[in-house]
Amino acid sequence: MRTLVIDTATAACSVALIADGVVVAALHEVVGRGHAERLVPMIAELPDGGKADAVLVDCGPGSFTGLRVGLAAAIGLGIGWGVPVSGYASTSLIAAAAFADHPDVPALAVVIEGGHGEVFMQRFDPALAAAPLASLKPDAALVALGGEFAVGSGLGRLAAFDPAIAGVDALPVAARATLLPPHLTALPPRPIYGRAPDAKPAAVKPA
Numbered sequence: 001m002r003t004l005v006i007d008t009a010t011a012a013c014s015v016a017l018i019a020d021g022v023v024v025a026a027l028h029e030v031v032g033r034g035h036a037e038r039l040v041p042m043i044a045e046l047p048d049g050g051k052a053d054a055v056l057v058d059c060g061p062g063s064f065t066g067l068r069v070g071l072a073a074a075i076g077l078g079i080g081w082g083v084p085v086s087g088y089a090s091t092s093l094i095a096a097a098a099f100a101d102h103p104d105v106p107a108l109a110v111v112i113e114g115g116h117g118e119v120f121m122q123r124f125d126p127a128l129a130a131a132p133l134a135s136l137k138p139d140a141a142l143v144a145l146g147g148e149f150a151v152g153s154g155l156g157r158l159a160a161f162d163p164a165i166a167g168v169d170a171l172p173v174a175a176r177a178t179l180l181p182p183h184l185t186a187l188p189p190r191p192i193y194g195r196a197p198d199a200k201p202a203a204v205k206p207a
Contacts, residue, residue: 004043004052004077005174008035008070009062009090010112010153014174015039017046026175035069043073052083056185058172059087060192061120061133062112067191075189087187088180091133091152093172095124096179098151102168109145111154111167119154121145128184133192 002024007014013035016026027042043050057074060067071087078085091110098108105126112120119141123131136144138157142165150158150167158165177185 001054002052003054003056003177004046004050005056005177006039006043006070006074007058007090007093007172007174007177008039008066008073009058009060010066010171011063012171012173013038013042014172015042015046015050016174016177017050017052018175018178021178023175023178026173028173028175030171033063033065035063035066039069039073043077050077051081054083055081055085056177057085057087057189058090058093058174059187059190060090061114061135062090064115064193067193071189071191078189085189086185087189088177088185089187089192090172091120091122091124092128092130092180092184093177094152094170095122095128095130096184097173097176098168098170099124099126099128100176100179102149105149108149108151111141111145111150111152111158113154113157117157119152119157121154123148128181 003018005016013031014028017024025046055074055078094110109123114120118135122133151170155167
């Protein structure tokens with residue numbers, strides 16, 4: 001059973017081919033906004049062009065454009081290969097990797113860069129049980145964090161308010177999807193935006 005993992009939710013463009021829980025091949029690049037240009041060539045560099053029995057994709061939260069690039073590719077490949085497509089949350093993957101790297105941490109908060117200067121924040125315990133996802137201004141996130149260990153790409157925004165923040169800058173890495181339990185890799189392949197849209201439909205005037 002081979003699974004192609006696609007992760008474009010953040011500044012990283014990350015792909016991996018996993019067979020029965022073992023990483024066969026993986027590529028990971030920090031591209032900023034270049035996901036659309038790099039994703040398909042990276043998949044093509046994997047063995048057999050990344051051909052797999054299933055596709056797993058990061059659904060967010062994260063970059064609006066990056067999420068859509070990854071999801072479009074995953075769904076397109078799923079249709080073309082006739083294989084199932086499922087998703088996971090970027091926060092879950094970052095948390096799983098952080099607990100693997102820091103096994104003595106009793107709990108942590110994943111903090112990812114969000115839109116409009118905000119950060120996405122979500123707490124996890126070592127069993128990867130998660131608190132609700134929130135989109136917060138950095139100062140509000142620091143108050144909510146309360147000194148807890150933090151991990152993710154949003155730490156730079158928090159450090160501007162508190163340089164002594166305890167945590168590790170990190171991006172999701174597709175190859176580390178092996179750390180996720182099955183129930184966290186069964187999301188429907190649609191975006192988790194993490195905050196309400198800025199544009200709202202105009203109210204319909206009565207006739």
